[in-house]
Amino acid sequence: MAVETLSKTKAPSAVPATMDFNWKTAGRIGFIGGILAVLVSVIGMVETFDGRDIIGGVISMGQTVVVALIFATAFMAADRSSKTSPLFHILGGGLSGLISAVMLALFVWVSQLVNLREIFVNVSPSLIAILTFDKELPAELSAAVIQLLLTGLVLGVVAGVLRAAPIKIRNIIFSGMLWVVAIGLLGELIRTLVTGRAIEDQVAWVLGGRLEKGLSVNGAVSIFIFASLLSFISQTFGARIGKEVQTRRAALPATTQRILNGVILLVVFLVLWQLPQYLGLYLSDVANTVGLYILMGLGLNIVVGFAGLLDLGYVAFFAIGAYVMGVATSSAVGDGRGQILFSLNWTFWEALPLAILVALFAGILLGIPVLKMRGDYLAIVTLGFGEIIRIMALSDYLKPNIGGAQGIVGIQPIILAGQNLSNPISLFHVVLIACVIVGFVAWRLRDSRVGRAWKAIREDEDVAAAMGINLVSTKLLAFGAGAAFSGLAGAIFASKLTSIQPGSFSFIVSINILALIIIGGMGSIPGVLVGALALVALPELLREFAEFRLLVYGVVLVMMMLYKPEGLLPEETHKAELHEDENIPAESHA
Amino acid sequence: MLKRLRERISLTDVFMWAVGAFLLYIIIRGSIATLVLGKYSARQWFDIAVSGLAQGSIYALIALGYTLVYGVLRMINFAHSEVFMGGAFTGYFAADYLNQIGQLQSQPVLSLLIVFTVSILTSVGISVLLERIAYRPLRRAPRLVPLITAIGASFVLQYVFRGFFGSQFKSYPEVDALQGNFTLMGDFTIGKIEVLVIISAAVLMLVLYTYVQRTKTGKAMRAVSEDKDVAALMGINVDAIIVRTFMLGAAMAGAAGVLYALMFRNVQFFMGFFPGIKAFTAAVLGGIGNIPGAMLGGIFLGLFESIGPSLFLDGLGIPAPYQMKDAIAFTMLVLVLIFRPTGILGERLATKKA
Numbered sequence: 015m016a017v018e019t020l021s022k023t024k025a026p027s028a029v030p031a032t033m034d035f036n037w038k039t040a041g042r043i044g045f046i047g048g049i050l051a052v053l054v055s056v057i058g059m060v061e062t063f064d065g066r067d068i069i070g071g072v073i074s075m076g077q078t079v080v081v082a083l084i085f086a087t088a089f090m091a092a093d094r095s096s097k098t099s100p101l102f103h104i105l106g107g108g109l110s111g112l113i114s115a116v117m118l119a120l121f122v123w124v125s126q127l128v129n130l131r132e133i134f135v136n137v138s139p140s141l142i143a144i145l146t147f148d149k150e151l152p153a154e155l156s157a158a159v160i161q162l163l164l165t166g167l168v169l170g171v172v173a174g175v176l177r178a179a180p181i182k183i184r185n186i187i188f189s190g191m192l193w194v195v196a197i198g199l200l201g202e203l204i205r206t207l208v209t210g211r212a213i214e215d216q217v218a219w220v221l222g223g224r225l226e227k228g229l230s231v232n233g234a235v236s237i238f239i240f241a242s243l244l245s246f247i248s249q250t251f252g253a254r255i256g257k258e259v260q261t262r263r264a265a266l267p268a269t270t271q272r273i274l275n276g277v278i279l280l281v282v283f284l285v286l287w288q289l290p291q292y293l294g295l296y297l298s299d300v301a302n303t304v305g306l307y308i309l310m311g312l313g314l315n316i317v318v319g320f321a322g323l324l325d326l327g328y329v330a331f332f333a334i335g336a337y338v339m340g341v342a343t344s345s346a347v348g349d350g351r352g353q354i355l356f357s358l359n360w361t362f363w364e365a366l367p368l369a370i371l372v373a374l375f376a377g378i379l380l381g382i383p384v385l386k387m388r389g390d391y392l393a394i395v396t397l398g399f400g401e402i403i404r405i406m407a408l409s410d411y412l413k414p415n416i417g418g419a420q421g422i423v424g425i426q427p428i429i430l431a432g433q434n435l436s437n438p439i440s441l442f443h444v445v446l447i448a449c450v451i452v453g454f455v456a457w458r459l460r461d462s463r464v465g466r467a468w469k470a471i472r473e474d475e476d477v478a479a480a481m482g483i484n485l486v487s488t489k490l491l492a493f494g495a496g497a498a499f500s501g502l503a504g505a506i507f508a509s510k511l512t513s514i515q516p517g518s519f520s521f522i523v524s525i526n527i528l529a530l531i532i533i534g535g536m537g538s539i540p541g542v543l544v545g546a547l548a549l550v551a552l553p554e555l556l557r558e559f560a561e562f563r564l565l566v567y568g569v570v571l572v573m574m575m576l577y578k579p580e581g582l583l584p585e586e587t588h589k590a591e592l593h594e595d596e597n598i599p600a601e602s603h604a
Numbered sequence: 605m606l607k608r609l610r611e612r613i614s615l616t617d618v619f620m621w622a623v624g625a626f627l628l629y630i631i632i633r634g635s636i637a638t639l640v641l642g643k644y645s646a647r648q649w650f651d652i653a654v655s656g657l658a659q660g661s662i663y664a665l666i667a668l669g670y671t672l673v674y675g676v677l678r679m680i681n682f683a684h685s686e687v688f689m690g691g692a693f694t695g696y697f698a699a700d701y702l703n704q705i706g707q708l709q710s711q712p713v714l715s716l717l718i719v720f721t722v723s724i725l726t727s728v729g730i731s732v733l734l735e736r737i738a739y740r741p742l743r744r745a746p747r748l749v750p751l752i753t754a755i756g757a758s759f760v761l762q763y764v765f766r767g768f769f770g771s772q773f774k775s776y777p778e779v780d781a782l783q784g785n786f787t788l789m790g791d792f793t794i795g796k797i798e799v800l801v802i803i804s805a806a807v808l809m810l811v812l813y814t815y816v817q818r819t820k821t822g823k824a825m826r827a828v829s830e831d832k833d834v835a836a837l838m839g840i841n842v843d844a845i846i847v848r849t850f851m852l853g854a855a856m857a858g859a860a861g862v863l864y865a866l867m868f869r870n871v872q873f874f875m876g877f878f879p880g881i882k883a884f885t886a887a888v889l890g891g892i893g894n895i896p897g898a899m900l901g902g903i904f905l906g907l908f909e910s911i912g913p914s915l916f917l918d919g920l921g922i923p924a925p926y927q928m929k930d931a932i933a934f935t936m937l938v939l940v941l942i943f944r945p946t947g948i949l950g951e952r953l954a955t956k957k958a
Binding site: 057059 | 614616619620623679680697738741742745747748749750751752753755756757758759760761762763764766767768769770877881884885888922923924925927928930931934935937938941942945
């Protein structure tokens with residue numbers, strides 16, 4: 015605390031410009047970077063991620079995590095340690111990098127002295143090997159420590175140099191590095207996509223062959239150069255071209271604009287329609303999961319984003335949709351394992367409207383008790399509802415009707431005109447159409463009278479009521495609409511798997527959906543797509559993440575709330591609301 | 605006359621009263637059926653009540669943390685359940701170590717004190733960090749923002765602990781001195797652990813209550829919860845008081861963690877979730893922001909939850925009624941918030957300030 019206030023008051027004050035090197039701040043940030051680096055090592059992230067190489071034989075994803083942490087904190091330290099002198103930026107960065115490395119070295123040293131593994135299960139010899147460049151320990155401990163410190167110092171200095179460099183060059187280099195990491199991460203995916211296609215050899219030159227684990231060195235270099243070039247071009251000409259396009263488009267008559275938008279959307283739709291042919295089974299399945307989350311995200315976006323009612327039990331409606339589909343269509347009736355005593359024996363298409371209607375009705379029904387509650391209370395009560403639904407599904411009491419812990423099996427797949435659509439590729443089309451319909455409905459609702467009423471409630475309930483908005487019906491409509499979307503997702507989910515268990519409807523799903531709309535920006539429809547891609551698609555593709563998925567969600571939620579509460583693709587009014595007390599635009603540091 | 609009445613009572617109110625009446629009918633019918641059928645003996649009822657009381661005292665201890673923080677910040681510290689989990693977890697390592705060197709069995713009182721100290725210190729540490737990193741920057745943010753941060757922080761803590769110590773259940777060592785029962789009269793017995801839990805919870809709550817009511821810091825806490833700005837004008841360092849409030853709540857949660865672990869003999873990274881939600885329910889039940897309310901609410905919830913399934917549901921012929929334990933607790937939360945949002949002892953907060 016004391017250090018911080020000191021540095022904050024000191025930095026911009028009247029100390030002579032040549033003397034403004036703020037080594038305490040740099041040291042403190044380096045210390046934090048070191049703690050974070052040790053933390054990700056101890057919780058096992060580094061070792062788990064080590065299986066995936068970014069550049070084959072050069073750097074793995076696990077090492078990238080540590081390097082990125084040290085580098086990012088050193089950059090921050092370089093930025094904060096001085097206002098004026100490039101030399102001090104470099105010094106600050108170096109100091110921070112060195113201190114982070116010292117922390118890591120200390121950790122390695124302690125791990126040699128005591129058996130940390132007795133308590134911290136993930137501090138394994140292979141973790142230490144990763145951190146010490148595969149040196150023989152303990153014989154080469156000092157050499158390893160020196161190399162570690164040097165690496166930290168170099169990383170810090172590089173970060174400092176980058177901070178001291180003009181912003182344009184910095185952006186070019188950053189985008190180059192980012193693309194190398196991104197393509198390195200997704201390399202395996204791209205390789206599977208092109209397997210057996212004409213461009214396989216060219217891709218292999220960049221990404222390494224099918225059996226290799228990461229980019230080839232020349233591939234990494236060429237991606238870096240290409241991405242930097244692209245960034246250079248977009249920086250130099252991008253803004254001008256973008257403005258040009260925008261002004262020209264604005265000059266067009268309104269109908270032409272609308273047609274243009276329609277054509278663009280149609281093209282996107284057609285491209286997406288063709289997509290599963292290229293994706294293959296596994297990726298289509300991932301895409302379907304993403305699609306279901308988009309459906310739910312769009313629904314929760316109405317409740318949380320538009321109407322500002324924080325619902326933590328949203329999974330309940332997903333479960334209701336799935337269970338209605340199960341009870342209505344299951345063919346496994348009897349007294350055996352996972353079998354229920356009664357089923358309507360409907361087809362998917364007959365049961366779908368029922369599932370949506372029941373979910374909608376349940377949304378309204380559960381909405382009534384919470385009408386008068388606000389904020390935190392609403393959140394906890396809805397969480398309670400979600401848990402009640404899950405407990406009911408699990409209970410022996412309802413077992414004859416909905417299967418208890420074993421759930422329901424034998425649910426009808428989606429069959430249209432004699433064709434089974436429940437294989438991932440055909441299902442993709444079903445999910446896509448559902449997303450388009452639901453997205454359209456959500457978009458029209460947003461701009462309708464009801465949508466404006468929702469936003470008014472979100473801003474201020476009392477004022478909204480005073481303006482003549484009927485709080486009861488408006489809120490219930492939000493709950494109902496959100497629940498109906500989720501019910502649709504649940505129904506498709508049940509048919510997709512043809513069996514459901516209560517375990518699929520835990521609290522985590524609610525948090526997952528909440529996190530994705532927060533990432534995208536509450537109330538923003540494109541934000542839901544971005545959020546679903548970032549939080550559902552990425553973890554599915556990078557399976558190493560699975561273990562740390564919820565950790566990452568947590569970090570993302572906290573970081574977003576602290577630094578960018580409006581989300582990545584914010585809706586305008588909401589952004590303004592969250593930043594209303596910042597009269598002066600925030601100084602942009604980096 | 606009739607028109608005025610129609611204006612005052614809305615359809616939603618009627619619906620809610622119908623739901624309430626229906627639940628009341630189930631409760632009464634179930635209870636009568638259970639009692640008439642005589643499914644449980646007096647001794648069984650006594651055992652159920654005692655375990656409910658012990659469970660309830662643990663809820664009460666955790667609930668104090670929610671209530672204290674809600675009092676000063678008007679926010680639900682969703683990550684409080686992880687503060688509890690963290691305490692129980694590090695307490696496990698202390699207990700395990702003491703067990704290995706034989707201290708735990710030879711000097712149980714001293715060892716348990718050490719275990720309590722370790723876990724309380726961890727909990728306090730976690731919660732101070734939490735306040736500093738996640739909550740303090742958001743003091744003036746819109747209400748949903750800190751709540752979402754708290755949910756995020758809760759996941760971070762859970763999975764950091766999972767990363768540290770693995771995802772398996774770890775079983776707390778048995779303390780020989782705490783095994784067995786005290787015999788009251790005739791058949792009526794009460795487990796030594798339950799006695800320890802109930803008594804230590806009572807002592808801790810008494811200490812906390814005296815601290816808040818009698819000391820200068822406690823007075824400052826009450827002032828801050830009344831009005832932060834005015835408290836600051838009176839020369840109270842609001843930030844420091846908020847940190848103390850967090851520490852106080854965390855200390856209770858840390859102690860609750862050890863008690864919970866002694867009773868259920870298991871710790872795991874996800875163990876905080878349900879006790880946390882229940883304790884929050886207890887805090888609301890008693891009237892959030894109100895310290896005696898949290899204690900009362902916790903004990904009431906514990907009793908209700910353990911007696912409820914056997915009393916209300918068994919009589920209705922519902923199989924495996926104990927599965928509905930959590931559902932009963934949540935139903936009660938909903939009912940309390942609908943019919944008495946102020947809780948048992950609280951002021952009207954749910955709609956006014958919340």
